[in-house]
Amino acid sequence: MIRGTDVAPGTLLLATAELADPNFAHTVVMLLDVNDEGALGIVLNRPSPVLVAEVLEPWGALCAEPEVLFRGGPVSPDGALAIALLRDSEDVPVGFRTVVGRLGMLDLDTPVELVDGGIGGVRVYAGYAGWGAEQLQEEIAEGSWYVVAGEAGDAFRADTTDLWRDVLRRQPGHLAWHTTRPVDPNLN
Numbered sequence: 001m002i003r004g005t006d007v008a009p010g011t012l013l014l015a016t017a018e019l020a021d022p023n024f025a026h027t028v029v030m031l032l033d034v035n036d037e038g039a040l041g042i043v044l045n046r047p048s049p050v051l052v053a054e055v056l057e058p059w060g061a062l063c064a065e066p067e068v069l070f071r072g073g074p075v076s077p078d079g080a081l082a083i084a085l086l087r088d089s090e091d092v093p094v095g096f097r098t099v100v101g102r103l104g105m106l107d108l109d110t111p112v113e114l115v116d117g118g119i120g121g122v123r124v125y126a127g128y129a130g131w132g133a134e135q136l137q138e139e140i141a142e143g144s145w146y147v148v149a150g151e152a153g154d155a156f157r158a159d160t161t162d163l164w165r166d167v168l169r170r171q172p173g174h175l176a177w178h179t180t181r182p183v184d185p186n187l188n
Helices: 057-062 135-141 152-156 163-169 173-180
Strands: 012-015 028-035 038-043 047-051 068-071 075-086 096-100 103-106 119-132 145-148
Touching: 012 163, 028 152, 028 163, 038 068, 038 135, 057 119, 075 096, 075 152, 119 135, 119 152, 135 145, 145 163
Parallel strands: 068 119
Antiparallel strands: 012 028, 012 145, 028 038, 038 119, 047 068, 075 103, 075 119, 096 103
């Protein structure tokens, strides 16, 4: 587990049972930007039934399975944000901004022809999760989030149903034990 003060782009936040906000219940959030003004991330495990091709037609063909729009968070749910995985870290297309390794944010205003071939997969999110300065640190300190290292594959899983459990299970030590914790410990 990463120390709570070590949040950085690419870090994952896993909602704990202490987090009361229904927008984030049982979510996995990948941080895309962290600075003195706050943090921005996307919820990785909330697919919608809406196909990307229905909303952003030219991007549908480049989307990773499932080719649906994901609900990225409660902020600006009418806007779209995309992440992409480069095929080759040495060949960075126009409109791509690296987050960590080959994973980055993709500007959806970029013509598809300029990125096709250089991108191994795209995922599009409606909305995002955002925190003001120190807000995320306070939520971590109060026990709302487990802070763990992310992997590029976490953002492109075809089936995100068990993502929270699988990410937690791969953690060292006692943290992995939380995968067996019941939603309501009083029922145990």
